[in-house]
Amino acid sequence: MYGYVRPLKGEMKVREYQQFRAAYCGLCHCLKDRCGLAARFVVNFDSTCMAMLLSTSECFETSCRGCVARPLCKKDAYRGDAAFDAAADYSVILAYFKLKDSLQDDHFFARMRSRILMLLLHGAYKKAKQNAAAFHAAADENLRALAELEKNHCASMDAAADCFARILAAASAVENNPQRRRILEQILYHIGRIVYILDAVDDFESDQKNQNYNVLCYRFDCADGKLSEAHKKEIALTLELSESRLYTAFELLDTGIWTSILRNILFEGLPAVSALVMCGQWRNLRKKQRERMNGADI
Numbered sequence: 001m002y003g004y005v006r007p008l009k010g011e012m013k014v015r016e017y018q019q020f021r022a023a024y025c026g027l028c029h030c031l032k033d034r035c036g037l038a039a040r041f042v043v044n045f046d047s048t049c050m051a052m053l054l055s056t057s058e059c060f061e062t063s064c065r066g067c068v069a070r071p072l073c074k075k076d077a078y079r080g081d082a083a084f085d086a087a088a089d090y091s092v093i094l095a096y097f098k099l100k101d102s103l104q105d106d107h108f109f110a111r112m113r114s115r116i117l118m119l120l121l122h123g124a125y126k127k128a129k130q131n132a133a134a135f136h137a138a139a140d141e142n143l144r145a146l147a148e149l150e151k152n153h154c155a156s157m158d159a160a161a162d163c164f165a166r167i168l169a170a171a172s173a174v175e176n177n178p179q180r181r182r183i184l185e186q187i188l189y190h191i192g193r194i195v196y197i198l199d200a201v202d203d204f205e206s207d208q209k210n211q212n213y214n215v216l217c218y219r220f221d222c223a224d225g226k227l228s229e230a231h232k233k234e235i236a237l238t239l240e241l242s243e244s245r246l247y248t249a250f251e252l253l254d255t256g257i258w259t260s261i262l263r264n265i266l267f268e269g270l271p272a273v274s275a276l277v278m279c280g281q282w283r284n285l286r287k288k289q290r291e292r293m294n295g296a297d298i
Contacts, residue, residue, distance in 0.1 A: 003286065004198050004277070005191060006045035007261065008268040016261050018076065023258070024048045026078035030088040034131060035124035039088070042095040042121070046195075049265050051087035052258040053187060054174055085131075086174045092128035093136050094167070096121055097143055107210070138170035155218035157238060161196040168192035186249040190242040194270065197239060198277045201227070232278055239274060 007020055027048050031039040078084070099121070102114045129136045146163035154160055168191055172184035200216050207214035208225050220231045227235075246266060255262050276282040 002195055002199050004195050004273045005049045006269050007265045008272050011268050012264055020261050022076040022078045025075050027051050027084050029077055030084045034088050035092050035127045038120050039092050039124035042091050047087050047091035051084045054083035055081050057081050089128040089132035090135055090171050092124050096125040135170050139167045142167045150213040153218050157215055160215040161193045164196040165189045165192035183249050183253045190246040193242045202277050
């Protein structure tokens with residue numbers, strides 16, 4: 001997805017960080033096992049959070065080698081949970097659709113990059129589509145609805161964010177318990193809503209420059225090409241609404257061994273990233289992180 005849903009590492013205990021790393025590595029191996037080697041490159045913090053949210057069993061921990069980033073290093077990895085298998089399929093589908101969407105917005109060289117990556121990921125996408133047909137159908141339906149809103153220059157944050165939020169909410173269908181499924185649906189829906197709005201804020205200036213669709217460009221009249229403090233306050237209010245509902249739903253969910261890690265991600269990490277996006281520092285921070293290390297923060 002977008003990298004906004006991540007832990008606040010400085011506030012994690014050593015044990016929690018080790019568990020998070022094991023979850024991340026376990027999801028990476030699930031991607032390889034279910035969708036092929038190329039799928040491992042789509043593993044990210046967002047999908048790891050989804051896997052932990054969906055997880056209901058006490059996963060068993062194994063030591064493994066074969067990490068793409070550190071091939072000689074022996075690592076712990078959580079394996080054996082169907083939720084991680086489902087999250088792996090969902091991650092590939094979302095990554096493929098994101099690349100497909102970028103073909104409409106990016107400049108020539110970025111479009112070429114997206115085409116190459118789509119070609120490399122195509123085999124994994126076909127397997128994930130077969131493994132998670134219902135989720136793929138939900139993602140396709142809602143992305144088509146979002147494309148229609150973009151075509152009509154929709155100025156409603158709620159309408160645009162709702163389409164993306166419903167895609168993540170569809171991941172809750174993997175849960176068989178009706179009560180738990182409703183709770184997960186609320187949590188994932190509001191995570192999706194927050195992510196969509198944060199991405200709109202983060203891309204606001206570049207989208208205006210490149211004349212790409214951004215709901216905030218139509219929602220607000222920005223003569224100078226920047227969001228005013230009044231605009232940011234309105235955005236912050238709608239983000240706070242989703243955060244409040246997300247936190248309320250999370251308190252009703254039994255997340256077992258992942259509880260403290262998920263609490264860190266949702267109650268500390270996500271708000272910290274939101275604050276950086278709102279003040280315009282997130283894009284530069286991410287650029288510096290990518291330059292300094294490619295995935296070494298995990």
